[in-house]
Amino acid sequence: MAVKKLLSGTGMDRMPDMAFRAMSLIFRIRDALLHPDRKLEKFGIKPGDTVVDYGCGPGGYIRKAAELVGPGGMVYAVDLHELAVESVDRLVSARGIANVKTSLIRDYSSGLESGIADLVYSLDVFHMVADPARFLQEIRRIIKKSGRLILEDGHQPRALTRQKVQDSGLWDIAGETPGWLVCGPR
Numbered sequence: 001m002a003v004k005k006l007l008s009g010t011g012m013d014r015m016p017d018m019a020f021r022a023m024s025l026i027f028r029i030r031d032a033l034l035h036p037d038r039k040l041e042k043f044g045i046k047p048g049d050t051v052v053d054y055g056c057g058p059g060g061y062i063r064k065a066a067e068l069v070g071p072g073g074m075v076y077a078v079d080l081h082e083l084a085v086e087s088v089d090r091l092v093s094a095r096g097i098a099n100v101k102t103s104l105i106r107d108y109s110s111g112l113e114s115g116i117a118d119l120v121y122s123l124d125v126f127h128m129v130a131d132p133a134r135f136l137q138e139i140r141r142i143i144k145k146s147g148r149l150i151l152e153d154g155h156q157p158r159a160l161t162r163q164k165v166q167d168s169g170l171w172d173i174a175g176e177t178p179g180w181l182v183c184g185p186r
């Protein structure tokens, strides 16, 4: 049980560095074989949008997000793990990607301006979040009134994801797919 919890990161927020490095290696193989970034095409991202990858990890979704928002848009890659931010910084600098900025989350504060995001997506993260109310409050702060939050369940049942969103009192569930909820700010 403890090993399962460590591997999935459930309720953990910050993973130990070694676990983050192991995850990054596994995700590199995942990304090369399965191209999970194709799911971003289903999120309705438009050229010129400001998008936030909330809990970006090693950055498997960043290139696709940058491509979809185009040169007139911006992608913010945010994570509470220093290794995640370093990894995305390395990726964008190696590839010369100009429309991605990183930010290190500290104590549930993303450091981003209020009301800037057209879309926030948080993929394979929510099950890890120790304080979902503060997490959802911070995303509510940075999203536009017309914005949307794509929230994947990660390693938790849909009923628990829904419960946490409803308990926050800040979001309406506007839609759902087998993989994620689409939420709008209340």
Ligand SMILES: C[S@@+](CC[C@H](N)C(=O)[O-])C[C@H]1O[C@@H](n2cnc3c(N)ncnc32)[C@H](O)[C@@H]1O
Pocket: 009, 012, 013, 014, 015, 023, 027, 054, 055, 056, 057, 058, 059, 060, 061, 078, 079, 080, 081, 084, 105, 122, 123, 124, 125, 128, 129, 130, 135
């Ligand atoms: C399993 S990884 C997923 C990374 C990426 N979204 C992906 O799917 O490739 C989860 C990431 O969420 C981050 N994370 C955990 N708790 C978080 C929180 N409260 N706020 C932001 N990021 C968090 C972790 O540091 C980790 O990088």
